[in-house]
Amino acid sequence: MMNLGCTDFGFHPDIARLDAADKGSVGVVEQPGLRREAHLIQNDRFNDVWGDEYVYVALASEWPGMFGRMVRA
Template identity: 40%
Template sequence: MLEPDYPIRTARLVLRTFTESDLDALHAYQSLPEVARFLLWEAMTREQAARSLKHRVEHPTIEKEGDGVVFAVEHRETGELVGEVNLGWLSAEHGSGELGFIFDPRHHGHGYAREAATEVLRMGFEQLGLHRIIGRADARNTASGKLMERLGMRKEAHFVKNELVKGEWADEVVYAMLAQEWQARP
């Protein structure tokens, strides 16, 4: 069970729940083909963004295996929504979870994704008590791979042409971190 102590503050960011008033800012990045390029969805219409927002607003906690939470990431100084990070509880028996991140391209290149994702790893290991957290990405998504390496995650797998991404067979990479590695990080 994870009931985050919202709002969660980092040096430059706040992780909070999404609210209905985030629709414009959320749609601004969900509607960009460059954001959806390596994801399993197409650039979203405003109606699709509204449906995704509703789901986020209604699921602010993780209660059981299979649940996930998407955190809105806001810049502390400007109050702008810069992106989102998410945590899913994959298995209670195996203590596993999955991390994800999507940032507005206008806010890439500042280390915000890393700062927010570190908090998600912290919640996953220290609050949800996970044993192992993975991250998956299209192998062509070098920005995502670099981020997971910077987070201290280990590349464990490279699956060849195992996902159909926008009509093309794409390779998938899997990164992981164990709780003991989280505790031993520098």
């Protein structure tokens, strides 16, 4: 999806916002090398419980190198 966004649609930057407690999602975005740019504390409420959110980003110019790391891993 990141490759499609950067190459075909010209997105810049690509952004991922996710629940900080969701370790699986954190691994998915950190594995290719997206950079965590924000940790929003208690900014989201679900089932009456406040939770944190992480924001990850990758610039289009960074993505080709990340894709290579992801394929080799």
